[in-house]
Amino acid sequence: MVAAGGTQRVPLREGTFTIPEDGGPPRLCGTRCPSCGATYAGQRVICLGCARRGLEPHALSPSGTVWTFTIVRQQPPGSIMKAPYPIGQVALDDGPIVAAAFIDIAPxxxxxxxPVEMTLVPIRKDDNGNEVVAHAFRRRKEAAR
Ligand SMILES: [Zn+2]
Structure with a gap:
């Protein structure tokens, strides 16, 4: 996606999440079983539910709920987060539970x-002037569900 100034947003780790061109929400990359519909975070080869091989790429739901969390109270070396801050796991609406950094949520x-939703956080500029972004979860805006 083209950010302000004509530069592109690029993921911190290629293949971790999508950045839709149409301005839709970013989504984590996962896989889905065409036989039983089981959905997984990341890339799987064999379905744990039915043992089928050949799972399909699947863009995971951008929203979910906090599954568990803890508060980081000591600043890790090189972290862009300012301790104390919460980290944890999010149960996505389509099933998988993923590790999560939380942003704009006080400890x-x-x-x-x-209820939380995925968002992208600018980390730095790369050598080509692109905006390198990471994913994080923030409080869901439309929390009326
Ligand atoms: Zn399956």
Whole structure:
């Protein structure tokens, strides 16, 4: 996607998530079983549900709920986050549970079951002037579901 100034947004790790051209929400890359419909985070070869080989690429739901969390109180070396901050796992609406950094949620406000959605966070510029982005989860805007 083209960001302000004509530069592109590129993922911190290629193949981790999509950045839709149409301005839709970013989605983590996963796989889905065409036989039983089981959905997985990341790339799987064999379905754990029915043992089928040949799973299909699947863009995971951009929304879910906080599955669990903890508060980081000591600043890790090189981290762009400022301790204390919450990290944890998110149960996506289509099933998989994924590791998550949370953004714009104060440590005292995060709760198990809180509705969250994926967003992209600028990390730095690369050598070509592109904006390198990472994914994180923030409180879901339309929390009326
Ligand atoms: Zn299956």
């Amino acid at each position: 005292e406000d995060v709760r198990i079951g809180m």
